[in-house]
Amino acid sequence: MAGTSRNSTTGRARNLATNKQRAVLAVTDGLGFSRERGRGVVNGAWGHLEAGDREQLISAARGVGRSPAWARNLLYPVYVESLEADTPTPRALEWIGNLEAARESLGNALRDRVDALVELVADEHRYVPWASGVRNLWQLRNANLSIPTSASGIWAGFEDLDPPVQGNSETGHQQIGNTSLAPQLPLEITRAIDTGEFFDNPALNSVLSRAKSRGATVNFCYLLSGVGGGEGRVHSAWNHLEAFLELVFDKHGFDPSSVQMQAILDGRDSAIDSSINAYGPGDESGNFLGRLQKLLAKYDAQRSLAWVVGRSIAMDRDYREAAAKSDFDHLTGALGQPISNFNELRAVIAGVHSGPEGKTDQDVPQISVLRPDGSMPAISADDAFIDLNFRSDRQRSKIGFLAGARQFLAEEGAARGRSWDGAWIDHGLDLDICGIAEYHPIFEAEHGVSVAFRTEPHADNFLARWPELVGADEYTLVAESVKASHMGYFFRGRRETPVAGANEVRIVTPSHGDNDGVSADTDFYLHPGMRANEITEAVLRAISTGTSRLICCNIAAPDMVGHLLPARYEEAKTAYVAAADALVLMASSATQHGLHMIITSDHGNIEDDTSTHSVNDVLTTVIRADISHGNPSAGVAIPVFQARLFDIAPTVLGLLGLTLPDSDGAGDSDSQPAQPAAENTSATRKLGTDADRFVGRPLTVNG
Structure with a gap:
């Protein structure tokens, strides 16, 4: 049975005064909607309607004064999903009102x-958000203010x-916690x-110069994706790899050996077999091993490829010791299927893909490319x-064991x-380690790891300003461990x-x-609802x-499970139902206790029948405790x-x-709490006009 850890930073909590407004914020991870796929389902369903039903629509x-062609929009389970992006608000509210009245x-x-x-029809199209049949969530969305929300590309800080660059959980939680755009390190x-x-860069050049002077080998790791915006770029970017190889081979003159x-x-963030297969017009996407072979050939450095492994082993973030140990054994030559060249490598990976277990790139076990002398x-x-x-x-476990941070890993x-x-x-x-980013402060402070590009905290994070804005009142963060960093480090603004x-x-x-049969992220389909029930109970x-x-949670x-599409389609529907049921239960309890609630998502994923994140919008639903369900558009x-x-x-x-107030002295615990907003005014200051696209603004005003 799952346990919980509870940590309050200022001692024993107290009951809040009844006149203080309270709220719940629920982040449903990877739950977006696709206008294109939804439109396809609607058109397909329209063609299957009985003639009498079609005439009634x-x-x-x-x-309501609309044309016969407009009647198709009455098939959308969630009204707002029928809108085009960037619809002017008066037109959008009229449209939604017409749909509500007509339905x-x-x-x-x-x-x-x-x-x-x-x-x-959605099931035939494998469109999970509608095929899952979550009418309880659809009703909740329609009864309250629901707004399409940009969650990728420049709107995610890329x-x-x-x-556009796909949205992801890391930047999504940073943006949700910020009152302005939170630029990302890439x-x-x-x-x-x-x-x-x-x-x-001083850190990169220093570690390379030291290695050159003592005749040491330069080892490095890179997640093989991220060529373009639609091909990963969640953890790595291809232009970073290109620049690094130029630095190593051209500037520092390392021999490929x-x-x-x-x-x-x-x-996972790219197509399931994109390491060896190409996709898209002109095969412009995927084939990452082919791209790597060509890139290394530029420096006559194909032999520099030493280890190949799926990310489930080499990038585990839930601190599974077995995964970390096997990654270490691979890097130190104790483990790995030996191969000699790129052709053999492709054959081994293709064999993994063709097996009965339905394995993908992220499941590929350790492969070692033999050195010219035949050694591992x-x-x-x-x-x-x-x-x-x-x-x-996803780098903390690897850097932790390479740096000898045993206590850190044990505690995590x-x-x-x-x-x-x-x-x-x-x-x-005693490795000389450098990260392109800052993975955890303890690595530099206690283990000598250097950092090429520092990860500064976001000054406009609202939890960093909590003592200033709210004072001593308590807030709660709830998540399961695989998303603990998201509803923690990332949500707090790094x-x-x-x-x-x-x-x-x-x-x-x-x-x-492991006791539940889950030894890697690819096993979560065995429990597709994951810990939604436990998260709901805690909220x-x-x-x-x-x-x-304030109570914040991640589902x-x-x-x-969306990352396991298309193979785990039925499980993805179950995951969607679990999330929907959790949200509806939370909303019901919040309403009964007089709390406001916001439902949003960090990025899209499960709505596309692929393993990757998406560039689709997500939905933000605002459930106001002071506005009746009969008037969801009030206060926009x-x-x-x-x-x-x-x-x-x-x-x-x-x-x-x-x-x-204005953002200065963020996170200063000596600042005074913010004053309650006056009635019938904007609940927060006007953070920016539409001309200032990267400053946040409240979606509703007090009624």
Whole structure:
């Protein structure tokens, strides 16, 4: 049975005064919607309607002054999903109002037939959000203010690419917790490459120079994806790899025999077999091994490829010791299927794909490319190791065991209900390690790991300003362990711990593990609802206890099981149902206790029948305790009916009845709490006009 950990930074909690407004914020991980796929389902269902039912829908459309063609929109389970992006708010509200009135005129029997038909056709199209039949969530969305929300590309803090960079859990939670756009590290690194500053980076150049002077091998790892915006770029970016190889071979003049690369296969944020297969027009996507072979050939360095392995082993973030130990054994030459060249490598990977278990790139076991003398590649004492993957949560285990951070790994494992032996971590390799990003402060402070590009905390994070804005009132963060960093480090604006003076309660429920048959992320289909029930129970307890001003939670299942599409389609529907049921229960309890609630998502995923994140919008639903369900559009405060994730924090503060002063001295525990907002005014200060696209604004105003 899952346990929980509870940590309050300021001692015993107290009941809140009844006049203080309270709220719940639920982040459903990886739950977006696809306008294109939804439109395809609607068109298909329209063609299957009985003639009499179709005529009734057309009559209902005419009854609200709409054309027969418009009647198709009455098939959308969630009204707002029929809108085009960036619809002006007056037009959007009129459209939604017409849909509500027209649907109401149909009668229960016809509405049930329409919904059942849409669910059936959605199942044929494998469109999980509608095929799952979560009418309880659809009703909740329609009865309250629901707004399409941008969650990818420039709106997630990335470079302006075409196609846009997919949203992901890391940046999504950072944006949700920020009152302005939270720029992401890949953008900074790319700018440094463009200006040439990358090639003068002190940390990278120092570790390379030291290795060259003592004749040591330079080892590095890279997640093999991220060529374009639609091909991963969640943990790694191909232009970073290109620049690094130029730095190693051209500027520092390393011989390829002194460079060893661990290529980590993706298949989660890219297509499931994209390491060896190409996709898209002109085969412009995927084929990452082919791209790597060509890139290494530029430096006559094909032999620098030393290790190949799936990310489930080499990038575990839930601190499973077995995965970490096998990754270490691979890098030190004790484990790995030996092969001699790229052709043999492709054959081995293809064999993994064709097996009866339905394995993907991320499941590929350890493969070692033999050295010219026939030996297994291995890291040696005093070598250099450089990690080129910029996202911190999936690099901590690897850097921890390479740096000898045994106590850190044991503590992180214990926090997730996992016991580590860890004796193997006392390996004495004394590696010179550099990360392209900052993975955890302890690595630099206690283990000598250098950092190429520092990860600064976001000054506009609303939890960093909690003592200033709210004072001593408590807030609660709830997640299962596989998403603990998201509803923690990332949500706090890249802070490992709460700021001084913040009264935080943190509840972490261990995710399913070895005893449940889950030894890697690809096994979560065995428990597709994951810990949604336990997360819900924790939120309901926090609501009823009444000590927290704000309760925030993450529901992991849509993302974690969504990454196993298309193979685990039925399980993905189960995951969606589990998330929907959790949200509806939370909303019911919040309403009963007089709390506001916001439902949003960090990025899209499960709505596309692929393993990858998406660039689709997500939905943000605002359930106001002070506005009846009969008037969901009351209080809308934006001129265009399109939200951004960094509008969520200003909206939360507004629902709590707080104003937001100018951002200076963020996180200063000596600051005074914000004053309650005056009635009938914006709940937070006007953070920006539409001309200032990257400053958050409240989505609603106090009524």
